[in-house]
Amino acid sequence: MSPTLEAIFQRRAVKVFEPVVISEELREQILNAARHAPSSFNSQPYRFYWVRSATKKVVVAKLCLGQKPAETAAALVVAVADLGSLSATAQGQLEWMRGSNFTEEKIRDYERKAKIGRILFLPGPFGMFAAIKRALFRLLNLRMVIGMPPLSRQELFKWATKSTSLACENLMIAAEALGLNTCPMEGFDGRRLSKFLGLSSRYHEIVMVIAIGKKSDAVVVEPRWRRPLDATVTIL
Numbered sequence: 459m460s461p462t463l464e465a466i467f468q469r470r471a472v473k474v475f476e477p478v479v480i481s482e483e484l485r486e487q488i489l490n491a492a493r494h495a496p497s498s499f500n501s502q503p504y505r506f507y508w509v510r511s512a513t514k515k516v517v518v519a520k521l522c523l524g525q526k527p528a529e530t531a532a533a534l535v536v537a538v539a540d541l542g543s544l545s546a547t548a549q550g551q552l553e554w555m556r557g558s559n560f561t562e563e564k565i566r567d568y569e570r571k572a573k574i575g576r577i578l579f580l581p582g583p584f585g586m587f588a589a590i591k592r593a594l595f596r597l598l599n600l601r602m603v604i605g606m607p608p609l610s611r612q613e614l615f616k617w618a619t620k621s622t623s624l625a626c627e628n629l630m631i632a633a634e635a636l637g638l639n640t641c642p643m644e645g646f647d648g649r650r651l652s653k654f655l656g657l658s659s660r661y662h663e664i665v666m667v668i669a670i671g672k673k674s675d676a677v678v679v680e681p682r683w684r685r686p687l688d689a690t691v692t693i694l
């Protein structure tokens with residue numbers, strides 16, 4: 459079997475970890491794999507907070523409702539959907555294109571798309587722009603085939619959460635491939651954890667916390683059940 463598939467099939471949500479140290483090199487490889495996940499418009503709308511300090515881990519584990527995977531993890535990764543990063547990302551990509559061998563036409567094309575993105579993605583005060591844009595898109599949709607972009611802040615977070623979740627999966631598969639184990643968690647106090655990390659509710663939403671470590675040999679991981687393929691797939 460291919461090593462990638464092996465890591466995918468082997469990965470389990472591990473509930474108790476051994477106290478191990480994750481080297482800087484491993485950490486970098488895992489985080490690098492995360493940011494190589496696909497993202498909408500390559501916008502990479504997330505930030506990962508890698509919590510390794512013992513004292514901070516205690517606080518974050520408590521805010522993960524004292525769950526065992528959080529308490530025993532070697533590191534906790536808080537995956538945050540980050541709407542505040544969008545303009546800097548577009549700027550960064552533009553600078554990278556200018557420094558690389560991209561034609562003027564390609565650079566202008568990206569500039570134009572980034573500008574449209576900025577206009578589309580700006581909800582405005584009290585979501586006013588979103589309401590106007592939604593009405594316009596609905597009207598257009600009566601006449602032509604169009605996709606509805608995320609307009610309200612809530613839709614923007616949903617949009618950013620998709621890309622963040624893909625990066626989380628990459629992170630977990632990479633950890634598995636490198637001999638580590640993980641447990642994704644949505645059981646946490648989002649308000650307190652956001653405050654602890656200094657996040658702003660306007661731009662940030664915590665998507666999940668991932669506990670990373672080495673599975674404890676003392677704990678048996680029960681076999682897992684999956685719905686049969688035909689229950690989750692429709693072939694047309």
Ligand SMILES: Cc1cc2nc3c(=O)[nH]c(=O)nc-3n(C[C@H](O)[C@H](O)[C@H](O)COP(=O)(O)O)c2cc1C
Nearest residue numbers: 469470471472473525527641642643644645666682
């Ligand atoms: C979005 C999400 C949230 C989860 N939250 C928790 C959690 O808070 N605590 C926990 O112990 N496991 C959590 N899990 C792990 C699941 O229980 C686990 O993935 C599922 O039972 C399937 O088992 P497997 O990952 O070992 O295949 C979560 C998984 C996902 C994808």
